Amino acid sequence: MSETDDDALIAALWRVVANHGWAGLTMGRLAAEAGLPMAALRDRFPTRFDLLLLHGKVVDRTVLAGTIPGQGGAERDRLFDVLMRRFDTMQPHRAGILRLLKDMRSDPGLAALLMPQLALSMRWMLDAAEIETDVRRQRVMALGLVGVWIGTVRAWVEDDSEDLGHTMAALDRLLDRAGQVGRSLRLLPQAAAPMAPEDA
Numbered sequence: 424m425s426e427t428d429d430d431a432l433i434a435a436l437w438r439v440v441a442n443h444g445w446a447g448l449t450m451g452r453l454a455a456e457a458g459l460p461m462a463a464l465r466d467r468f469p470t471r472f473d474l475l476l477l478h479g480k481v482v483d484r485t486v487l488a489g490t491i492p493g494q495g496g497a498e499r500d501r502l503f504d505v506l507m508r509r510f511d512t513m514q515p516h517r518a519g520i521l522r523l524l525k526d527m528r529s530d531p532g533l534a535a536l537l538m539p540q541l542a543l544s545m546r547w548m549l550d551a552a553e554i555e556t557d558v559r560r561q562r563v564m565a566l567g568l569v570g571v572w573i574g575t576v577r578a579w580v581e582d583d584s585e586d587l588g589h590t591m592a593a594l595d596r597l598l599d600r601a602g603q604v605g606r607s608l609r610l611l612p613q614a615a616a617p618m619a620p621e622d623a
Contacts, residue, residue, distance in 0.1 A: 432457050433481050436474050437519025445471075445526040445533075472536060479540050483547050485512045490551045499598055501552040506572065506594055509548070510579055510587060521580060542569050567605065571597045 435457035439448050448471055454461045468474055486508045494501050513520055527534050545568040549561055556564065571594070578593030 429477060429481055432459070432474075433478050434516065436478065437516035439519075440522050441519040445523050445530070448474075472533070475537065476540060479537075479544055482509055482512045483544050487547065487551050492553075494553060498552065498554050499602065502548070502554065502568075503594060503598060505548050505552045506575065507587070507591060509572075510575075510590055513579075514587075524576070524580060538569070541572065542566060545569050545572065564605075567601050571601050 432453075435453060436448070439452050439456050443452065450461055450464055450468070450471075453474070454464055468477070486505060489508060490505070494504075542565050545565040546561055548568065549556075549564055554561075554564070574597045575590060575594045579587070579590045582589040
């Protein structure tokens with residue numbers, strides 16, 4: 424499948440989830456919604472979880488494709504822009520994603536499976552924001568960014584405004600808090616610590 428096919432499949436995925444919930448997502452329903460034979464899905468998506476992995480890759484790819492090298496400005500501002508562009512990518516699928524988040528409350532195992540993939544995505548977001556550091560510190564920063572992202576998603580769930588003002592305010596606040604934690608723990612240089620893991 425091409426990237427265009429991936430985008431269409433992800434759109435179909437979220438329409439099915441919006442209408443039937445995560446428990447009601449079947450490969451038959453997805454194939455019908457996407458206009459594909461089930462045989463075309465079998466090898467690539469052995470499980471429904473693999474579809475969520477594709478969604479994460481598509482979001483990462485969209486953000487990375489829209490990133491201009493040598494952006495300039497402060498690291499924190501670049502990171503803010505990158506994360507908000509993730510939400511822009513998610514907005515067209517808002518109904519389905521909200522339904523999944525609601526259904527995940529009764530399926531904590533799914534959330535646990537997604538966490539490593541989210542941490543990997545956050546490492547890509549650090550690269551997109553051109554935050555240069557060694558691999559060890561990038562891992563630490565990515566874990567902190569996971570906390571920032573999850574906290575901001577909670578705000579996004581409640582934000583039905585067109586400009587996502589509530590989401591932006593939450594992200595701004597959480598990035599400030601994470602930066603303070605990073606500087607206080609001396610995990611990053613004092614003058615260039617955009618974030619670090621928040622206390623769980």
